[in-house]
Amino acid sequence: MNITGNTIFIPGATSGIGLALALELRAKGNTVIVGGRRTDLLDLIAADYPGIDTVRIDTADPASIDSAAKQVLARHPDLNVLVTMAGIMRVEDWHRPESFLASAESIITTNVLGPIRLIAAFIEHLRAQPDATIMTVSSGLAFAPLKATPSYNASKAAIHMLSESIRLQLADTSVKIVELEPPAVRTALLPGQETSEFAMPLDEFVAEVVALIEAQPDATEIQVERVKFLRYGEARGDYDQVVATLNRADPHGK
Structure with a gap:
């Protein structure tokens, strides 16, 4: 992916990594469209950052994805980058189905079906x-499980393998598949994560991501240094140690 000269749609970018990445990519000379469910946040972004377009989208709703895709393509026919950013993460207790089933279904709908439906709408x-x-x-948790978040871990593992697979299928096209693999980052993904000393500061994470994209435009996986502990545990032969360290770091394994 070239670092500049693109037209980029980022659904799930009204806060956290999505918004920070949107702003950095805009600063690099890209046209950026931000998507999200909350119109009040979209209105604030449009007011605070003139030049960023916004569209309402709920990636858990197929009709909303279709409507947003039509709006984006009508206003930006030169769109050439889709970032499937939207995702949710929840702590679950799998001892009893009533404590995890609804959460698990919601996470899979947003984190797995959402990207699949987005890709279908734009491919x-x-x-x-x-x-x-x-x-x-995806996430570092696609490669090493956090005990507290089984469905999230599974959803991100699915995204990793989906990325690997469609990269093979689309090799005969002009479409590149790039997988961003964040570690824990100081966002509101989980309660307390914004101030967690174990999570990477958001500005540092996004700056490193943009630098990696700029330095390695042909990369298929974007991995900041801090995620490699999780990403390569199995390859290094210390997977069990990685899992143990991850899950004793703090209550959320961050």
Whole structure:
């Protein structure tokens, strides 16, 4: 992915990593469209950052995805990058189904079906572009499980393998598949994570991500240094130690 000259849609970018990445990519000379469920936040972004377009989208709702895709493509026919940022994370207790089933279904709908539906809504358009990118967003937890968040871990593992697979299928097209693999970052993804000393500061994470994209435009996985502990435990042969360390770090394993 080139660092500049793109038109980029980032659903799930009204806060946290999504918004910070949107602002950094805009500063690098890209046209950026931010998507989200809350119109009040979208209105604030449009007011605070003139030049960033916004569209309402609920990635858990297929009709909303279809409507947003039509709006984005009508206003930005040169769109060539889709970042499937939207996701949710919840602590679960799998001892009793009443304590995890609804959460698990919601997480899979948002974190797995959401990106799949987004890609389906944009793939024909992106294939028609001379140079296009789909950036998926997995997690270090796709490679080492956090005890407290089983469904989230599974959803991100699914995104990793989905990325690997569609990269193979789309190799005969102009569409590149890039997987962003964050570690714990200081956002509101879980309660208390914004101030967790174990989580990476948001500005440092996004700055490193943008620097990696700029330095490695052909990379298939974007890995900041701090995620490699989780990402490569199995390859290094210390997977059990990684899992133990992750799960005793603090109550959320961050």
